[in-house]
Amino acid sequence: MGHGGGGALSAELVQQIFVPAFGGEVLAQLGDSAAVSLGGTRLAFSTDSFVVRPLFFPGGSIGDLAVNGTVNDLAMSGARAAYLSCGFILEEGVEMPVVAGVADAMGAAARAAGVEVATGDTKVVEAGHGDGVYINTAGIGLIPSGVDLCPQRVVPGDVVIVSGDIGVHGVAIMSVREGLEFGVEIESDCAALGGLVETMLAVTPDLHVLRDPTRGGLAAALCEIATVSCTGIVIQERAIPVPPTVANACAILGLDPMYVANEGKLVAFVPREHADAVLAAMRTHPLGAGATIIGETVATHPGMVVARTLLGGTRVVDLPLGEQLPRIC
Amino acid sequence: MGHGGGGALSAELVQQIFVPAFGGEVLAQLGDSAAVSLGGTRLAFSTDSFVVRPLFFPGGSIGDLAVNGTVNDLAMSGARAAYLSCGFILEEGVEMPVVAGVADAMGAAARAAGVEVATGDTKVVEAGHGDGVYINTAGIGLIPSGVDLCPQRVVPGDVVIVSGDIGVHGVAIMSVREGLEFGVEIESDCAALGGLVETMLAVTPDLHVLRDPTRGGLAAALCEIATVSCTGIVIQERAIPVPPTVANACAILGLDPMYVANEGKLVAFVPREHADAVLAAMRTHPLGAGATIIGETVATHPGMVVARTLLGGTRVVDLPLGEQLPRIC
Missing domain, CATH: 3.30.1330.10 (PurM-like, N-terminal domain)
Known part of the structure; x- marks a missing residue:
């Protein structure tokens, strides 16, 4: 089951079996x-x-x-x-x-x-x-002309934005599958992000990379981008929008919201000079109303994601090994 | 299981559930x-x-x-x-x-x-x-310019060509799945037909329709084209290329080779004036070496496929109801 979870075992399966077997250049980019x-x-x-x-x-x-x-x-x-x-x-x-x-x-x-x-x-x-x-x-x-979104374009100094609350979809599925009750019903935030992305690209086509943090959650998306771009990422844990219902459910289940799947949220790496305008545009769109800056990229610790914790410490954010929640999408 | 067999039950599922739900014009063409x-x-x-x-x-x-x-x-x-x-x-x-x-x-x-x-x-x-x-x-x-392949273009007088022996793939799967031995091992003829089609289109882009007779076999492909084009089809049973191994296996299993799945064969509806040249070109290609004319389209009995039998009689070829061989592709 771990090989389907979107974590390190999934990456191993793709890198060791599928990429060599298929041998294409496009597939090897793994976007x-x-x-x-x-x-x-x-x-x-x-x-x-x-x-x-x-x-x-x-x-x-x-x-x-x-x-x-x-x-x-x-x-x-x-x-x-x-x-x-x-x-x-x-x-x-x-x-x-x-x-x-x-x-x-x-x-x-x-x-x-x-x-x-x-x-x-x-x-x-x-x-x-x-x-x-x-x-x-x-x-x-x-793909509109002038748009080239890929992790290789991420450079130190980029601003990391998420479009809203994380962890909602994964916790919604978990709550019904396991018959868990968290006091209130948590609804999946599953939505189509094409319109939000158009709104963002209307500000500037020069966004660096967008990622849909599904299996493996926000953590896996950030780790993949850090690895491919050879850039360090620093996240402010207190800035990550986690609704109280998700936080409570994760606390009960022993899950970290950063590893819980989303479907209707995106994370964007935006050049610093465009970050404020892109953030403002996102907040005008219903699916970006909760958009917020959660961190930035740095030249130090290339390939590594570090979170500044609520208590002022730092911790390394790793790619999850296997699944936290199987068959969530 | 019948709903997955490529016959009348499959068509009913698509027509009654999927086409109304999705409502697109392209899907409704069902090519x-x-x-x-x-x-x-x-x-x-x-x-x-x-x-x-x-x-x-x-x-x-x-x-x-x-x-x-x-x-x-x-x-x-x-x-x-x-x-x-x-x-x-x-x-x-x-x-x-x-x-x-x-x-x-x-x-x-x-x-x-x-x-x-x-x-x-x-x-x-x-x-x-x-x-x-x-x-x-x-x-x-x-799609190359000038090429427009669809059953609606079929008119009375078109020539029906198959690219080679039919029924081989289905019988090959059946023989290993059910542990049946037919004296000789029958190998699937699974192959990619892109090159053969290019060879045919080099003769003329004005082919009317091509069909890949997979689930439901040659019979289902012919019935669908007859229905959509509102044209009658007359097939000479003796002209249909069925290798002896397939004929023997079908006789033992009580199957009709016309309903057995193929994967590596095609059926073409070609304007009469181009038929000889297209047939000759097909025979120059390894996957069309066994190409042969099996029938023609007629203005009588629109929507119906009729086979002239070996004994000189005629029989109506119907869309199969469900599957003859489940999970063959």
Whole structure:
């Protein structure tokens, strides 16, 4: 299970098996989505499979995740998603109203994100070889000219911004899956980030990198960017927006909110001269109302993420080994 | 299981649940791949999930299928596949050498087809919720100018050509899955058809439709084209190339070779004036060496496929209801 958790074991699987086997240059860049060129057009191309359990949870469903997850991966390349593909793997015996409910949720999410489901496929596997519904989506979108988002562009002095509260999606799933009650129901914040990214790029196309902190949470996103950019990252722990419900749930469960998955939040590395304007623009967008600066990049400790703790100390933020929460997306 | 078999139940699922839920115009065309326009570029975009059992079989593996299946769907739009995405769903406990073997097979198949795996994703599900390895691929490729392949373009008088022996892939899978021995080992003919299609389009871009007769076999492909084009199709049963090993295996199993899945064969509807030249060109290509004319389209009985039998009679060829062979791709 650890190999699917988005942490060090996942990275090992990709680096040791998939990259050597496939051998492509684009894949080796390992972004949330690939930037490819076709007929003179620059496209973002991305895929994600969704195996979340339960299929429906407070604030969303596997259908919402399947649309928003891929739309968000494309948005992290600066691309507005144009077309999605959709592959269903249904388990024999799943009720048709469940399939229809998932499909309806996907359709609604696609319309909300302004993306068209253009092609699809359905396979059915025997009972006991699936879990109701698995969905894969892939997506394509145009990358606007002048936009080049990649971790290699991060330099010391960049400002690190998150778009809002972290940890909400992961805790929402956990609470229903394990039947835990935290006093109040926590709803997933699953959303499509294409519009927020457009708002940010309207300030300047010169953002350095965007990342969608899903599996592995904010910590994994920061560690990957630090490693690839060979830049140090310093985070102010007190600046990280964690809502009290998430903090309480994490305290009970022994989880660190920085490692909990999100789906509807982004982290941006922005040149210092644009940081205030980008932050102000983000706060005008409903999905960026809670945007805040959480840290900066530094020339010291390249490749390492350090958090200044609430008590004034520092700690190293590591890539998680395996999963904290399995099958969350 | 029937809903995944590529027959009438599959069509019902797509028409009654997915098309209304997603509501897009492109999806509603229901081709092997979607033709979309992005930044002024015409692209083919397609997806397929692969749940075949066993993962390795004579002549190929799930990795070969995952590449060639999507490459072939794009080729049916006339597009040479440029980039693939790849989503793995691994079952907890699957051995890493198995995953590596599948990935290596995908890499080799991608290099053979001239396509690059540009982006990927891996999820892990608990033991008992998968079957070792499931793979989804999506692909994109350029549609050459002047090429417009769709069933709506089929008119009475078109010539129907298949590229070679049918039924081989389905029987190969069946023989290893069920431990059946048919005297000789039957190897899957799984192959990438992009090069063959390029050879055909070099004769004339004015082919009417190409179809990859996978699930549901040649019969399902012909029925779908007859329905969408509102044209009758007449097939000469004696002209259909069925190798003796496939014929014998089908006789033992009570299957009709016309309903058995292929992966490495195509059926083409070609204007009569180009048919001889297209057929000659196909025969110069290794994957079209066995190409042959099997029938024609007619103005009578629109939407219906009729086979002239070996004994001189006629029979109606229907869309299969469900699956003949589950999890064959």
